[in-house]
Amino acid sequence: NAGVTQTPKFQVLKTGQSMTxxxxxxxxxxxxxxxxxxxxxxxxxxxxxVGAGITDQGEVPNGYNVSRSTTEDFPLRLxxxxxxxxxxxxCASSFAGGSSSPLHFGNGTRLTVT
Amino acid sequence: xxxVKQSPQSLIVQKGGISIINCAYENTAFDYxxxxxxxxxxxxxxxxxxxxxxxxxxxxxxxxSFNKSAKQFSLHIMDSQPGDSATYFCAAxxxxxxxxxxxxxxxxxxxxxx
Numbered sequence: 001n002a003g004v005t006q007t008p009k010f011q012v013l014k015t016g017q018s019m020t021x022x023x024x025x026x027x028x029x030x031x032x033x034x035x036x037x038x039x040x041x042x043x044x045x046x047x048x049x050v051g052a053g054i055t056d057q058g059e060v061p062n063g064y065n066v067s068r069s070t071t072e073d074f075p076l077r078l079x080x081x082x083x084x085x086x087x088x089x090x091c092a093s094s095f096a097g098g099s100s101s102p103l104h105f106g107n108g109t110r111l112t113v114t
Numbered sequence: 115x116x117x118v119k120q121s122p123q124s125l126i127v128q129k130g131g132i133s134i135i136n137c138a139y140e141n142t143a144f145d146y147x148x149x150x151x152x153x154x155x156x157x158x159x160x161x162x163x164x165x166x167x168x169x170x171x172x173x174x175x176x177x178x179s180f181n182k183s184a185k186q187f188s189l190h191i192m193d194s195q196p197g198d199s200a201t202y203f204c205a206a207x208x209x210x211x212x213x214x215x216x217x218x219x220x221x222x223x224x225x226x227x228x
Contacts, residue, residue, distance in 0.1 A: 004157070041220070042203070042219065042221055043158070043203065050213055090157050092157070099144075099146045099214045099215075100145075100163070101214070102148065102163070103160065103216075106157050107155065107156050107157050108157055
């Protein structure tokens, strides 16, 4: 099993450009989520999904869109990149959305917006 | 009410020593307390977790101590090894409908000197 796969690993964007960060999992997990990790800020939830066709906002959703058309995939779209979106982005999945269902993280996408 | 305070921010331990990381929470509705380990360039991975009805949980060299009345929990790494050098995140989780509310500490960077 590959687990949670994120692409690309690195990306540089210019301000105003758009892009999609890809996330795929092969564990048949219902719950998927996107976090951003910034120095001194820990992990902050951007968006999450509890199943195909269902998405909701997390703590810091502004500037990001998500969709969940299949169980396996949960792409994150940056609509108009800003320097404040420079960060490391992690996709995570779990079997269910409940409190004790462990999260499985991908290895991240390091995004720089100039 | 939703914060998880983690300390210290960074920690240096000699090989063979004991590493101790502390976390404190405020909301008594949290019902699951995981610790995640993150190596450079990788995503966090679940290390060990505890529920509040247990005062201690041990897995190999890793032990969680939980003090429900003080609303504190800590991670102890016995016989610390250079391979334990990583960032450790504590978290507190509770069910929230079909989702979870997961509050993260800001992380502790552990360096184990050989």
